[in-house]
Amino acid sequence: MLKILFPVSNVHMMVDPESIGVAGVKFFENLVKMNAKVRVPMITDPRGVDLDYYRPLGQTEEMADIERRTIKACSSMGILMTNTCVNYQTIMAPLYGEHLAYGDTGVVIYSNSVCGARSNFEGGPSALAAGA
Numbered sequence: 001m002l003k004i005l006f007p008v009s010n011v012h013m014m015v016d017p018e019s020i021g022v023a024g025v026k027f028f029e030n031l032v033k034m035n036a037k038v039r040v041p042m043i044t045d046p047r048g049v050d051l052d053y054y055r056p057l058g059q060t061e062e063m064a065d066i067e068r069r070t071i072k073a074c075s076s077m078g079i080l081m082t083n084t085c086v087n088y089q090t091i092m093a094p095l096y097g098e099h100l101a102y103g104d105t106g107v108v109i110y111s112n113s114v115c116g117a118r119s120n121f122e123g124g125p126s127a128l129a130a131g132a
Contacts, residue, residue: 010094011040011128012043014103017070043079043082045087093115096117102122
């Protein structure tokens with residue numbers, strides 16, 4: 001079987017406290033302890049917790065803590081905390097023929113169909129690996 005890995009020019013990783021939980025944030029924190037840094041530009045979606053208004057929304061202190069720790073760990077690795085749902089349009093627009101590693105199905109469809117870039121849907125760990 002032929003296996004080919006393509007270098008990517010930018011990465012989008014989906015990460016929020018509900019999806020990663022305590023285990024996910026500990027994984028990120030361990031990477032930070034090992035001085036891990038992303039090598040290509042990498043963005044992530046808006047936060048899953050509004051840190052200024054989470055209590056009235058019924059979100060827990062534990063979720064807010066996971067969010068804070070995730071932001072700190074991702075920022076330490078050089079991941080851009082873009083805080084927008086359209087970061088692929090406003091911050092790092094996909095270019096024709098560009099190879100990407102994107103972790104949001106809508107972004108993948110837009111990139112492949114509208115921009116002519118190339119990406120599969122990448123889950124958080126594989127998107128992170130693509131940026132390392």
